[in-house]
Amino acid sequence: MKTASSCPRLASTLLAGLLAGLLATVGHAAERYADRPEAQQFIDEMQQKHGFDKDALTYIFRRAEYLPSVIKYISPPKDPTGVRSWQRYRSRFVEPVRIKAGVAFWDRYQDAIRAASEKYGVPEEIIVGIIGVETIYGRNTGNFQAVSALATLAFDYPRRAELFRGELEALLLMAREQHRDPLDYQGSFAGALGLPQFLPSSVRNYAVDFDGDGQIDLLNSPKDAIGSVARYMQMHGWEAGAPVAQRASIGPDADLPPLIANDITPAFDAASLASHGVKPADGTTPAGKAAFVELVTPGEDSEYWLGYQNFYVITRYNRSSFYAMSVFQLGEAVKAARTAALASRK
Template sequence: MTTAPPHLRALAALLLVLTSSATSHAAERYADRPETQQFIEEMQQRHGFDKDALTYIFRRAQYLPSVIKAISPPKDPVAVRSWERYRSRFVEPVRIKAGVAFWEKHQDTIRAASEKYGVPEEIIVGIIGVETIYGRNTGSYQTVSALATLAFDYPRRAPLFRGELEQLLLMAREQHRDPLDYQGSYAGALGLPQFLPSSVRNYAVDFDGNGQIDLLGSPADAIGSVARYMQMHGWESGAPVARRARIAPDATLSELLANDITPTFDAATLGSHGVQAAEGDGHIGKAALVELETPGRDSEFWLGYQNFYVITRYNRSSFYAMSVFQLGEAVKAARR
């Protein structure tokens, strides 16, 4: 008899463990797990939910391995971080063309939302375009199952997603909908603007005035909700979002970059470090120095003002915020 090499035996053992783990998840319903039962008890005590009704829901929720795979960070995030590659996913002809069509179709609603909440039309269009290509890709995961998977089987961020699971159940009760009917992203985000349930409850609006909030079926509700979200997070009407920075040859940037994307530095402080706006009127408001890195290329440097920071409250990434800004500008230019 031939004996397998040690490294192959170790691999086989690992595969057996992984297979057994996946099998146990498939066999064990969430409703039968102690942590889920504790969650149900808390929902009953805190919000008056019926215990049997919640048990019914969690008997039908499923563990979704693809959710864990999708949300897990890459093994070497630094190596894959590239502004050029990231931007090419969002500021590209398909999204720009779709954005023009969306803006033309809903121009009255977009204008009304912009006027009511003080957020530029192109920012509203940019966010919906980056999030879902104007409704083309809103996600196909059952939201209860996705959030249950993350709440009970992703310890790294379990408190966040238990909170979102709680918010989903509250939202469904308020909207008189079956919690099992919602579909969205692997992280539980919903509709054209990909709001998490907590954001739906806190910021979404019935902008079409039909008596219900529907971020999937009503573009008007999605448009108005994005604009209100920006306003509620501190959007400064009429103020800039970002400007390219001019960096002096002897600039000292480490102190500025250590602050990340919080707009902290006034023009004098930036100037003392060899940084200024490449063009424009030298806006008095404070800014952050934003570095957009691409391996093998010179970094792009931008001044990100308060409104750039507000976009990062939607998704806490400078790459994301710049993509929203630049997609919106590209769609605006294509409409002319």
């Protein structure tokens, strides 16, 4: 086997590639965002639209840094044809550590969770499931400076630049509303914040001061996070008292492709499902219109579910059927474990 040192041409190519990558990173570091024309245009727009002080914003963008790891994390996989595995995905979230942490979180904040559920009509286990999937109940909220992460995505990730320019705008507005330094916010590589990992626009549109202390703090106030998750669900169309999902039974002559092509929109009534050979596994009548959800695991039989309106609402938080099912199943698992624990204490 040839090594780089045994092949001068290969060694030269590798060195050139490493130097190019290093120079690109150094170039970004040397050229602060405040010196970039597109950032200067953004600053001018923020001054004109929202009355921001230009010098203050220029100072912020001189402190913001290009973060190459942000581009790495957000970029799609090099092999987009690879089939994801539901069982592998599920095992990351519906597992003993999160379930145990979820029981402890629910016990500690049971009054706030109950109050949020009653006010917004969202089941307690769904609130608990979302916070558990997102951050393991606050254990992993991210350590990226939000301004730098969002500037990197707004100005150096063209495919989604418009979205993240909007989130950068929302972050600056939120910081002004909360009387905080924009440079102080820490979050995920995509600029998501706090226990529920809200993007700045979601903080401004849906977050609530649920602990009543006069400010919204999704990082240091679990009660604010709890109330905000419930309100987000309600505002996106949660149907109080309605089901989320149920397993589907597939007939021997089922015609599944037309159902799968619909993705996660709840579009099929009982008659439509039956005409394609699909019905609830428990023999009941579907509880309203549903999406047909296939959860694929390579080398294993797929799981088939009916996803109702509330399942669809969870996908408004993260547009993935894997995500929504993990929230649903983690919440159910935590609820079962907590019920068992409470029974054992009697």
